[in-house]
Amino acid sequence: xxxxxxxxxxxxxxxxxxxxxxxxxxxxxxxxxxxxxxxxxxxxxxxxxxxxxxxxxxxxxxxxxxxxxxxxxxxxxxxxxxxxxxxxxxxxxxxxxxxxxxxxxxxxxxxxxxxxxxxxxxxxxxxxxxxxxxxxxxxxxxxxxxxxxxxxxxxxxxxxxxxxxxxxxxxxxxxxxxxxxxxxxxxxxxxxxxxxxxxxxxxxxxxxxxxxxxxxxxx
Amino acid sequence: xxxxxxxxxxxxxxxxxxxxxxxxxxxxxxxxxxxxxxxxxxxxxxxxxxxxxxxxxxxxxxxxxxxxxxxxxxxxxxxxxxxxxxxxxxxxxxxxxxxxxxxxxxxxxxxxxxxxxxxxxxxxxxxxxxxxxxxxxxxxxxxxxxxxxxxxxxxxxxxxxxxxxxxxxxxxxxxxxxxxxxxxxxxxxxxxxxxxxxxxxxxxxxxxxxxxxxxxxxx
Numbered sequence: 001x002x003x004x005x006x007x008x009x010x011x012x013x014x015x016x017x018x019x020x021x022x023x024x025x026x027x028x029x030x031x032x033x034x035x036x037x038x039x040x041x042x043x044x045x046x047x048x049x050x051x052x053x054x055x056x057x058x059x060x061x062x063x064x065x066x067x068x069x070x071x072x073x074x075x076x077x078x079x080x081x082x083x084x085x086x087x088x089x090x091x092x093x094x095x096x097x098x099x100x101x102x103x104x105x106x107x108x109x110x111x112x113x114x115x116x117x118x119x120x121x122x123x124x125x126x127x128x129x130x131x132x133x134x135x136x137x138x139x140x141x142x143x144x145x146x147x148x149x150x151x152x153x154x155x156x157x158x159x160x161x162x163x164x165x166x167x168x169x170x171x172x173x174x175x176x177x178x179x180x181x182x183x184x185x186x187x188x189x190x191x192x193x194x195x196x197x198x199x200x201x202x203x204x205x206x207x208x209x210x211x212x213x214x215x216x217x218x219x
Numbered sequence: 220x221x222x223x224x225x226x227x228x229x230x231x232x233x234x235x236x237x238x239x240x241x242x243x244x245x246x247x248x249x250x251x252x253x254x255x256x257x258x259x260x261x262x263x264x265x266x267x268x269x270x271x272x273x274x275x276x277x278x279x280x281x282x283x284x285x286x287x288x289x290x291x292x293x294x295x296x297x298x299x300x301x302x303x304x305x306x307x308x309x310x311x312x313x314x315x316x317x318x319x320x321x322x323x324x325x326x327x328x329x330x331x332x333x334x335x336x337x338x339x340x341x342x343x344x345x346x347x348x349x350x351x352x353x354x355x356x357x358x359x360x361x362x363x364x365x366x367x368x369x370x371x372x373x374x375x376x377x378x379x380x381x382x383x384x385x386x387x388x389x390x391x392x393x394x395x396x397x398x399x400x401x402x403x404x405x406x407x408x409x410x411x412x413x414x415x416x417x418x419x420x421x422x423x424x425x426x427x428x429x430x431x432x433x434x435x436x437x438x
Contacts, residue, residue: 008227041259041343041372042364069344071370092374094313094344122371123342124260125288125313144363144386145261151290152341153260155311167363173392 016130019098023105023133030110032063033219034118035212036132038156039140041122044166046074047199048140049117053083055209056115060216063113065104067096067121074119084108095126098133114216124153128160136215142167147177150184157185162193164208169198235349238317242324242352249329251282252438253337254431255351257375258359260341263385265293266418267359268336272302274428275334279435282332284323286315286340293338303327314345317352333435343372347379355434361386366396369403376404381412383427388417 027034039045046066053062064085066074069092078085086104088096101118108116118134120127128137137160141149144167150157157163163185165178178196185192193211197204246253258264265285272281283304285293288311297304305323307315320337327335337353339346347356356379360368363386369376376382382404384397397415404411412430416423 040261040341040364041368042361068371070373073367073370092344094342121344122259123313123344125311125340125342126345142261142363144361144389145259148292149260151292152287154289170363170389170392173389 013129016098019102020131020133023098023101024135026105027110027116027133027135028219030113031219032110032113032116033136033216034116034132034134035136035138035215036118036120036127036134037138037140038120038124038127038160039122040124040142040145043122043140043142043145044199045119045122045140046077048164048166048197049119050077050081051199051202051205052117052209052212053078053081055205056212059213060114061112063108063110063116065101065108065116065118067100067119069093069121084113090121094121094123095130096120096132097130101132114219115212124149124156128156135219136161138162138164140164140166141181143170143174143176147181147184150181150188154188157188157192160189160192162195162211165194165196167198167200168196168203169200232348235317238321239350239352242317242320243354245324246329246335246352246354247438249332250438251329251332251335252355252435253335253351253353254355254357254434255337255339255346255353256357256359257339257343257346257379258341259343259361259364262341262359262361262364263418264338264341264359265296267383267385267416268338269296269300270418270421270424271336271428271431272297272300274424275431278432279333280331282327282329282335284320284327284335284337286319286338288312288340303332309340313340313342314349315339315351316349320351333438334431343368343375347375354438355380357381357383359383359385360400362389362393362395366400366403369400369407373407376407376411379408379411381414381430384413384415386417386419387415387422388419 075087294306358379
């Protein structure tokens with residue numbers, strides 16, 4: 001990267017931070033707790049959101065913002081279970097930014113939501129650099145991705161409040177050392193909260209949902 | 220993105236294309252066929268390279284360039300089986316570029332290689348925008364990522380010569396529609412060559428290796 005680009009990047013990041021702060025104030029004014037969910041493609045972000053929204057039904061009102069490079073397949077799935085959802089298509093962009101979230105928030109009735117799940121673009125690298133105005137950051141790591149990912153993508157493991165290990169129903173068929181994986185994650189982030197669950201069997205969902213219910217109390 | 224950034228980006232991409240052309244001439248001069256391998260984190264890029272290098276032993280001389288945000292764990296694995304490997308750490312960058320590959324090529328003895336595998340950073344979005352000087356582009360999609368990925372990441376599916384579907388040993392335990400997945404991929408890229416394999420069982424490796432052997436004849 002040439003040195004003359006750096007001021008440009010600083011301006012972009014500063015503008016993003018300002019918009020993120022505005023988003024957070026807007027969410028706070030409506031008593032909405034927002035959760036930014038980041039993961040690799042195919043780690044199970046949408047499956048987790050669907051399963052969680054169903055588990056929270058009648059207890060907390062959920063809304064969803066779906067970020068994707070292209071398509072609205074995830075938004076269609078979320079709306080199909082009766083949950084309000086807005087699609088952001090980044091048109092090739094590899095992460096969401098605060099300005100995109102602002103546009104999505106304008107399309108939601110925030111007075112009818114307690115918890116807002118923001119599904120970021122499938123990418124372990126760039127999303128974590130962009131504050132959206134969320135209150136809580138969650139990374140998902142699926143068992144089939146392997147137990148070495150904290151070595152390779154330390155940025156995201158260092159920056160999130162919680163880590164959800166998904167697809168644990170596949171553990172019998174995959175060489176994945178859960179203790180080593182957790183040790184690596186905690187070496188980067190000693191305070192990280194770690195959940196293990198399967199959206200197929202439902203194992204572990206209750207503990208994750210209880211944590212979300214406690215978060216919703218803080219809004 | 221503000222309009223005043225566009226000339227900056229054009230200069231960067233133009234400079235990358237020039238360096239990629241230089242890399243390709245260098246590789247051609249040494250009769251090395253280079254394959255740029257792109258995939259999500261955890262799709263099985265390194266496992267495929269290890270398994271392929273072992274299958275090619277005694278038939279073609281292999282060298283490897285490993286791209287990662289951080290760590291050299293993959294390079295260590297490749298060297299452990301006796302294959303020359305060079306690590307590129309992008310320091311947070313979400314893709315390889317031609318200048319990084321040039322630095323790596325200077326560290327390899329190209330007269331002792333027939334096939335060069337370049338493992339790109341784990342990311343389905345950005346790597347495809349940067350020509351490295353490779354001759355062939357391959358995407359890996361692992362079964363656990365799900366059969367809807369071509370919908371969401373059309374850029375990479377449109378741009379590669381071949382698609383390797385990995386982890387097919389997990390098909391009995393995962394809801395993955397192979398016919399639908401292939402139909403989606405071919406709707407974006409009618410000429411795409413598709414392989415299905417498992418690095419655990421070895422199923423499908425021979426067909427993939429035979430294709431590589433044919434590629435190596437063209438160098």
